[in-house]
Amino acid sequence: MRDFVNPMIKSIPPSGIRRFFDIAAEMEDVISLGVGEPDFDTPWNVREEGIYSLERGKTTYTANAGLKQLRDEIQHYTTRKYGMDYDPAHEILITVGGSEAIDIGLRAILEPGDEVLIPEPSFVSYKPCTILAGGVPVPVAMKEENEFKLMREDLEAAVTPRSKVLIFPFPNNPTGSIMTKDEMGDIARFVVEHDLFVMSDEIYAELTYSEDPHVSIATLEGMRERTLVINGFSKAFSMTGWRLGYAMGPESLLKEMTKIHQFAIMCAPTTSQYAAIEAMRNCDVAVEEMRREYNRRRRLVVNGFRSLGFDCSEPYGAFYVFPSIKKFGMTSEEFCKALLEAQRVAVVPGSAFGDSGEGFIRVSYAYSQEDLKKAIAKIGAFVDTLK
Incomplete structure (x- = not known):
């Protein structure tokens, strides 16, 4: 049967975020810091x-x-x-x-x-x-x-x-x-x-x-x-x-x-x-409460990565940090796959967001402080093996 699919559509790669998390979905006990989705219930x-x-x-x-x-x-x-x-x-x-x-x-x-x-x-x-x-x-x-x-x-x-x-x-x-x-x-x-x-x-x-x-x-x-x-x-x-x-x-x-x-x-x-x-x-108060909690998590995650020796620019918006992994001599995808396999922590390769994202990883802090603390500790254990 003839292939009726438009070649232009075939040429567009799937989302680098989803492609990576398809791998994580097959594994058990994964702490995922990847998807950009609030962990709060709708008010x-x-x-x-x-x-x-x-x-x-x-x-x-x-x-x-x-x-x-x-x-x-x-x-x-x-x-x-x-x-x-x-x-x-x-x-x-x-x-x-x-x-x-x-x-x-x-x-x-x-x-x-x-x-x-x-x-x-x-x-x-x-x-x-x-x-x-x-x-x-x-x-x-x-x-x-x-x-x-x-x-x-x-x-x-x-x-x-x-x-x-x-x-x-x-x-x-x-x-x-x-x-x-x-x-x-x-x-x-x-x-x-x-x-x-x-x-x-x-x-x-x-x-x-x-x-x-x-x-x-x-x-x-x-x-x-x-x-x-x-x-x-x-x-x-x-x-x-x-x-x-x-x-x-x-x-x-x-x-x-x-x-x-x-x-x-x-x-x-x-x-x-x-x-x-x-x-x-009628949600100004609820939005402000969520923003304040995100800010607390932001400080926790930025300080956590910096304490592990990562170069990490200060993020003043959204709910992501974008630390550099260049010093580890790995591509962003190699780093993320190795971290997932070794410590069951999922983050997104920076290359998913364009060529200039290579050498970085995206970490979402739209997760509980407990999960964020656990993930940072596991990332610390992982990078210790790279030194």
Whole structure:
């Protein structure tokens, strides 16, 4: 029988994260610090609202763009928290997680051959979604000596006349790096000068640990009309399985994204949308409690790795640390496989997040302090064998 599978799809490798954890899943007694998923339950009032919506029979389709009440709440929330004011009727779209927003955003923007500047290390979906949309991914390496921040000089070296979109992934997965308002200003000027469009992935906006609050690049001068802001409920509200995200941006772009969403998805899950309204209205305290606990875990893990002799940059966002393993003379995949086999601790090779992630490992601290302490002790025992 003829093979009907598209060769382009065949050429895209599976997620380096999932591929590695398929190995871990076959083993017993593994402490996994790999998956980027909060270990907190969704706040009870949010779950209760989802249950109540089912009891009231709220199980039909919503508008393609999402419940009006939810889009109104997103407008209130993002204005209150980040100073962003988008029209709920025309500039906000509810999606199936932030991942769908990335996908349909790129599909709505790119023409065949358009280049997308992708800072790396970064989330594994940007590159394949670019390829699936007909674009050409152009990695821009972020360096440890710059605290994994995006530098203008690196963008200048990568931009070409075919460049159309800049992915802006801060707070960053996997490095935990953030960009201050002043640092963003330099990037914003570069974007305007080169007439680029920005896809700003802000899914970890609530999870920052510096003295300065999160600032969206969309709020900087000249950036609102050339930025698509992506966010969601998975990380801050511990709602990964509810599969709910949103996009905010210019009406002209949101209109076309909604068409793709309409034909491919119809609408995001109705129950999740009702639950999310409650999350935005009444979960500030719960989100802050989770953020404080993540910060305690962050300090535990960073100090733990440094005490073992790892070079580890300070992560001020998300819930990951990205220590260097270069001194051990192993690739990141070799290190992770050997650690898993020797000590039953699973972490992610940095190479899963782009070539510039080689020589590092990603460790999530979205786990209990007890598990984190055990894992650090086991990693210490492992590296003792390498000396």
